Amino acid sequence: MRVIVSLIALVTILSSCVSKKKLAEAENKYRETKAMLDNATMKLNICQDEKKALTQSYEQQLKTLQQTNEALINTQGDLTTLTQKGAENLEMTLESMKEKDLQIKTMRDAINRKDSVTLALVTSLKGAVGNMDDEDIQINVEKGVVFVSISDKLLFGSGQYQLTDRAKEVLGKVAKVIKAKPDFEFMVEGHTDNVPISKQCFEDNWDLSTKRATSVVRVLQNEYNVDPSRMVAAGRGQYVPLESNDDKLGRARNRRTKIIVLPKLDQFYNMIEQGMKKL
Template identity: 35%
Template sequence: MKISLIPIALAAVALLSQGCVSTKKYQSLQTNYDSLQNKQKDLNIRFLNSQQDLASANVRVKSLEEQIAAGRSNLSALQAALDKCLTSSGQGNVNISKLVDEINSSNKYIQQLVNSKNKSDSLNMVLTNNLTRSLSAAESKDVDVQVLKGVVYISLSDNMLYKSGSFEVSDKSAETLSKIAKIITDYKDYDVLIEGNTDNVPISKGAIRNNWDLSALRASSVVQALQNTYRVDPKRLTAGGRGEYNPIASNDSEAGKMKNRRTQIIITPKLDQFMDLIEKAPEKK
């Protein structure tokens, strides 16, 4: 995915060697070259992040597949035991009934795992499509919606969300937040984490000691807006700040810093649903 800058550099050298390039034009070419280098860095970082996300997703899928495979293996063993009982004249009806119950329990658990994964994937896609369709063209420039590793990420730029140089939510963000709040309210089986992120430029302003403070205060402001203005159940909300330590682009350029100054609304299935499934796993007798 790396961008080659060699053709541009050769073109610049060729023009200079002919003695027909003015200083102004040379500086323009140099500026374009530096800009392309910065873009190349950003693209390389995004590529590495995508590779890491893909690797994590593959691990999660492999784990689910291993659980399902283990359940099916257990089912095969139980079925083999049942067949043996049915062909053996010395086995009683009590043992056969017990094996049938265990097979039915294993089948039910496997189906619950499969249904849970399918339901989560389907709801994530519906949620994402509903939100994306509700955003205007202008809003879409400041809002990025993605599904990664079974989790919905809604990334909002700080220019749209907050007043300049502040952690207070701006009036112009009201329409966008109302659409996100409706999605959150409609999907009651999901928990919501509001996560603030900054660039690496140090800040010290009044009660804001550093980027940790700024990111946490901004996340808290969004949580309180969702609760107080849009009536989202506060029991479903969590506010957190990650400061400058969760970048998605290089901080070497202003464009990269703008991408890193963001607030993410992370929508995930409630953990107690998965815990219930684990507790319902059939015990081996």
């Protein structure tokens, strides 16, 4: 019996380590995604500022050229030479403006493409789950990332990690959308309130949240054939609450499972990388 108990403890520790490692990898990927998007936005703003400066320079040069031409007519100077020089400067300014316009368009196309794909994913998810109470399931976008948050009363019984039949029905609809979007990966996060778990089969709330996330991933893989290489199961325990745990309503909102949908960087940010190389 002591040997069995020791083996169970060892498996639990190893599972926790693997889960934490996958969680860290997923969080690093999310930070890389956000940093790249922020950098692209910053570059876009710089291009727009440079275009504005070039436009002002163009207008000033045009005004100067007109004044020069008037002066040359009045003084009968070397009109041909000076006008040719002004025209060359103007042509160079216009060419520079065209280059900046092309760079700005490239950046906008990349960002618009990402936003369009994200919007299409949200629309598909909302259409798949149908009319459900906002308290049970919420689908939204935060900082360019799609989140599906499902309350624990829909997924699990109190203090349990086995999924209900209703939960499997909802996950089946989500799986249908996810399978049709192979360019996305996603992470399943379990969250709890701060009330200590009293059942002996769980070490703590962190253990409970991890087992719940793993249950969701297993159902998506085993019953709905979602590619396991696209999924990460993670437990966050009570450490990322939505609201205060001081009252019953706040604790209920904090008990949830979140599916975080992430685009694959090498596919969705190729256009942004190419645009940035031209800057």
